[in-house]
Amino acid sequence: MFMSSKPEGGKPPRTARLQEPKPVWAEGLKRMYDSVVGEEVPDEIVALLKKLDRASDPN
Amino acid sequence: MRVVPHLRAFARGLCGRADFADDLVQETLLRAWQARDRFQPGTSMKSWTFVILRNAFLSEARRSRFHGDYDPDAAERLLSRPADQEDGIHMGDLKSAMMRLSLERREALLLVGAGGLSYEEAAEIAQCAVGTMKSRVSRARRNLEELLDATQARSGHQAPSFVSHEEILAEMDKLVGH
Numbered sequence: 001m002f003m004s005s006k007p008e009g010g011k012p013p014r015t016a017r018l019q020e021p022k023p024v025w026a027e028g029l030k031r032m033y034d035s036v037v038g039e040e041v042p043d044e045i046v047a048l049l050k051k052l053d054r055a056s057d058p059n
Numbered sequence: 060m061r062v063v064p065h066l067r068a069f070a071r072g073l074c075g076r077a078d079f080a081d082d083l084v085q086e087t088l089l090r091a092w093q094a095r096d097r098f099q100p101g102t103s104m105k106s107w108t109f110v111i112l113r114n115a116f117l118s119e120a121r122r123s124r125f126h127g128d129y130d131p132d133a134a135e136r137l138l139s140r141p142a143d144q145e146d147g148i149h150m151g152d153l154k155s156a157m158m159r160l161s162l163e164r165r166e167a168l169l170l171v172g173a174g175g176l177s178y179e180e181a182a183e184i185a186q187c188a189v190g191t192m193k194s195r196v197s198r199a200r201r202n203l204e205e206l207l208d209a210t211q212a213r214s215g216h217q218a219p220s221f222v223s224h225e226e227i228l229a230e231m232d233k234l235v236g237h
Binding site for chain 2: 023024025026028029030031032033034036037038039041042044045048049052055056
């Protein structure tokens with residue numbers, strides 16, 4: 001009671017969550033992540049990778 | 060390195076800012092290079108570098124570099140443009156809600172929901188038990204939905220369409236690759 005901010009009585013029982021809305025956020029989350037994956041890697045990072053490559057293989 | 064785009068996406072999701080995220084990726088690459096002898100061939104390079112990135116993030120966060128820099132409300136105002144609305148959800152609302160989750164829950168959703176990793180892989184990265192990861196994901200989902208519901212109620216965004224529980228489970232299963 002003191003610990004809960006949920007209104008008493010108004011909340012359906014847990015099983016009623018079966019009818020909850022489709023989690024459009026699930027698709028949104030994936031899209032958010034994939035959009036960064038699809039970005040071109042910034043020059044500074046590419047430069048760092050090249051530097052590290054050279055450093056590990058002196059030939 | 061093929062993992063770099065994924066490192067960038069994980070970092071962006073963790074700290075919520077593109078510039079900090081890329082600094083974090085550079086730090087990760089340096090640390091990974093320094094520790095390259097400890098990488099075991101045949102294991103996942105992605106998981107290995109994700110652990111390094113996570114540790115780099117946590118040490119930065121402890122030094123409070125990322126702490127308090129992100130204002131979810133400002134981000135919400137900035138990002139919630141009509142152009143961001145797709146399929147009944149504002150991407151700005153989603154980003155904002157993600158940043159309001161605890162780090163543990165945000166990380167769980169990033170790895171399993173967004174990144175499509177298995178619970179096992181995600182647990183390995185977050186250095187917790189598989190069962191713990193499962194419960195973090197489910198708490199994070201509930202928490203995120205509550206935050207999004209509250210945002211919708213406040214702004215009067217259109218409620219998304221309703222589908223059956225089976226479809227929800229199927230979608231989540233698809234996301235986690237089972």
